[in-house]
Amino acid sequence: MTPSKSRVTPACEHFDYCGGCKWQHLDYAVQKKYKEDQVKQALIHLGGIEKPPVEPIIGAHKIYYYRNKMEFSFHVGADGEMLLGLHVGGRFQDIFQLASCHLQSESSNEIVKFVRTRAVELGLPPYHIIDHTGFLRFLVIREGKFTGETLINIVTGRGDYPVLKTLAEEIGRKFPQVKSVSHTVNPEKANIARGEKEAILYGLDHIHEKLGEHRYRISANSFFQTNSYQVQRLYDLAVELAEPKHNERMLDLYTGTGTIAIYFSDLVREVVGVESVADAIHDAHANIEENSARNCEFVISDVADYVKNAAASEEKFDLVVVDPPRAGLHSDVTKSLLKLRPHKIVYVSCNPATLARDLKELIADGYTLDRAVPVDLFPHTYHIEAACRLTRKG
Ligand SMILES: C[S@@+](CC[C@H](N)C(=O)[O-])C[C@H]1O[C@@H](n2cnc3c(N)ncnc32)[C@H](O)[C@@H]1O
Structure with missing residues (x-):
């Protein structure tokens, strides 16, 4: 088969199976x-x-690195290892281990890697979406593209791992652009990065974004165009x-x-x-x-x-x-x-x-x-x- 003239090489190594960016191979x-x-x-x-x-x-x-919000999912891999990444296209229950994503920023990729490594070292288990066991569910990263400020929201299935605060403080120390780390608990089966209880683990409860002359406040759960x-x-x-x-x-x-x-x-x-x-x-x-x-x-x-x-x-x-x-x-x-x-x-x-x-x-x-x-x-x-x-x- 002859490839279309409009076909280009996708920038992302995960293009073939990631559920996002399905048009990346199109000029x-x-x-x-x-x-x-x-x-x-x-x-x-x-x-x-x-x-x-x-x-x-x-x-x-x-056309790359434009998103100001990304939700990454924790998952238990086939050998019981912790995965932190994005959904496999068409297979909502499957997550792949993300090396790097071209949608948010390089520093967001660094935060994903750091959280994955330190979460394992600190003994924080990933949530299992079938058994509904485990702890870590989502890592949500929001960036003020015009202010450089970053907000992290860690969504968990339960609320009882005090060592999560250690992880939040380490993120804040390692990434100075992070102005806020919050913790949301979602004990429900619905696989969404939202919950009722919210606490601030590090820094402030919001960041800012600037559009033109105006400054807008963004908190962990507020709507902002992405x-x-x-x-x-x-x-x-x-x-x-x-x-x-x-x-x-x-x-x-x-x-x-x-x-x-x-x-x-x-x-x-x-x-x-x-x-x-x-x-x-x-x-x-x-x-x-x-x-x-x-x-x-x-x-x-x-x-x-x-x-x-x-x-x-x-x-x-x-x-x-x-x-x-x-x-x-x-x-x-x-x-x-x-x-x-x-x-x-x-x-x-x-x-x-x-x-x-x-x-x-x-x-x-x-x-x-x-x-x-x-x-x-x-x-x-x-x-x-x-x-x-x-x-x-x-
Ligand atoms: C596409 S968003 C637009 C938000 C905003 N204009 C912006 O640019 O950020 C649509 C908004 O409509 C709100 N909404 C949806 N249905 C509504 C309704 N029936 N009455 C009032 N607000 C509604 C949603 O909560 C959401 O905030």
């Missing part, structure tokens, strides 16, 4: 073309837009599409930790951010303080309830930014948004299919799709983000 220019086309085709076929105004994709400058470089370009694009004015009132739906709201705060009169997760709103309030963004207000609410009430009480917003999860806008949200009738909507989407579905409804009610711009936040994967500008007259 990056071709990856971008496919992704741009994915957005275009979705808007044509699912959105019913004959000639969608899709602009050239904003590709990544950095590609800092490209998300800054995405937020700059959102500003460009929104053309915010200093006398305008803005609504940021699905605000998470308030990142978009705060990014816009200097450019508009007032921003209201809405989010259903209380912890995220707690972080959003901390981000108000970090940025002295006194014109931001955050509300814990389901977006559907908030927009319905806002429309019923005839609240006025000049600009609405929506950044929903992959499921897109619930039809109740779209209906209420149409009653709220903001002049401008900026739709940030991580799923072209639901984006197209929602645009179809907004356009049918009188909005015009002025611009649609794909942004690649996840090189070497099929995922694609897009930001769109919609306006209505009157």
